[in-house]
Amino acid sequence: MAHVQAQVESHYRSELVERMRAQGGVLQAGKTTVRLAKEFGFCYGVERAIDLAYAAGKVFAGQRIFLLGEIIHNPDVNAQMEALGIRYLAAHPAEAEIAELAADDVVIVPAFGAEVETVEAVKARGCRIVDTTCGDVMSVWKRVRQNATELVTSVIHGKASHEETRATASRALGGDGLGHFLIVLNLGEAQRVADFMVRGGDASEFLEAFRGAVSPGFDPVLHLQRIGVANQTTMLRSETEAIQNLLRGAVAQRDGGSTANFRYFDTICGATQDRQDALFQLLNESLDLLLVVGGYNSSNTTHLVEIGSEKLPTWFIRNASCIESAEAIRHFDIHAKKEVPAVGWLPRKERLTFGITAGASCPNNLIEEVVRRVLELRGETLAEAA
Numbered sequence: 001m002a003h004v005q006a007q008v009e010s011h012y013r014s015e016l017v018e019r020m021r022a023q024g025g026v027l028q029a030g031k032t033t034v035r036l037a038k039e040f041g042f043c044y045g046v047e048r049a050i051d052l053a054y055a056a057g058k059v060f061a062g063q064r065i066f067l068l069g070e071i072i073h074n075p076d077v078n079a080q081m082e083a084l085g086i087r088y089l090a091a092h093p094a095e096a097e098i099a100e101l102a103a104d105d106v107v108i109v110p111a112f113g114a115e116v117e118t119v120e121a122v123k124a125r126g127c128r129i130v131d132t133t134c135g136d137v138m139s140v141w142k143r144v145r146q147n148a149t150e151l152v153t154s155v156i157h158g159k160a161s162h163e164e165t166r167a168t169a170s171r172a173l174g175g176d177g178l179g180h181f182l183i184v185l186n187l188g189e190a191q192r193v194a195d196f197m198v199r200g201g202d203a204s205e206f207l208e209a210f211r212g213a214v215s216p217g218f219d220p221v222l223h224l225q226r227i228g229v230a231n232q233t234t235m236l237r238s239e240t241e242a243i244q245n246l247l248r249g250a251v252a253q254r255d256g257g258s259t260a261n262f263r264y265f266d267t268i269c270g271a272t273q274d275r276q277d278a279l280f281q282l283l284n285e286s287l288d289l290l291l292v293v294g295g296y297n298s299s300n301t302t303h304l305v306e307i308g309s310e311k312l313p314t315w316f317i318r319n320a321s322c323i324e325s326a327e328a329i330r331h332f333d334i335h336a337k338k339e340v341p342a343v344g345w346l347p348r349k350e351r352l353t354f355g356i357t358a359g360a361s362c363p364n365n366l367i368e369e370v371v372r373r374v375l376e377l378r379g380e381t382l383a384e385a386a
């Protein structure tokens, strides 16, 4: 592992970022100040997953190695995996894809886990599985499995299409498949659930609204009687808390003040929370703009963007190549859900301070490249930076 970790470090570490961290997150270059959030970038779960994937490449050299979906949500890291010779399966592979696997193939389960039926299908082919699922994700699974054994429906705050939420939902069915789940994306969807619980409504309309986000055979009349709220580990804490308060209130209103039919487990992971808290702290500083670096399909990164956008101009970029010039940038619009061009992103000020943070799936070398690019456009030299 020591050899593997050295290789991983050589791909992803950044001396500049380490220097900034050692300086309390501040870098002064001429008339430009860079402020880095106290917690940012790779989390323990992602580091472990990457280490294990690199180790699999060494231990099983000569064998075919596949990844179920992406190791993490960062295109640069995934490209690096491909460069190591690791091939990709879909996160939810079709039968034909599974049928092509051979007994001496190795299949890596990513940090956010995989659905039960996918893992079982891979095992049935006789493949060796390298499971990099993060422990924090597994603790959510423990909660929803427990719900299933007690016939409590898991209401999962998450994105129905996200690998982690799909993996969690598959565990909410329980060992015998009798458990149920309902996935809510946001407070608006939770309100719809609360309204149905309190006032009832048309079950088929409800199911249409939550198509693809409920367990097979889900009946909102029967299966919202006893609920347990859990969440994808990378959601926005304030939203998750608002959802659990709303649903607890709905249960109490329906059940004459009793909350016996309601459970809540806070399953936001420590790394997500630390990055959100550190950003709130960074936003107390006087900043002209914020750059958030990370993969566009990264949930925890998207929430950092949401937090920043409420306070100041915030640009969500994949890497330094998105910064085309001091005028033009390509950034991910989280509402339009696509990368869009924009101009005038870098204020023309003599003295400028910009904040920077990165999601849990973003390596430090990408953060460094972004810092260097902005300083270059500002005409600052890093050599003189303090």
Ligand code: SF4
Pocket (backbone or CB within 6 Å): 043, 044, 045, 046, 111, 112, 134, 135, 136, 137, 233, 234, 269, 270, 271, 272, 300, 360
């Ligand atoms: S973001 Fe949290 S749950 Fe996901 S891999 Fe990192 S530590 Fe684990």
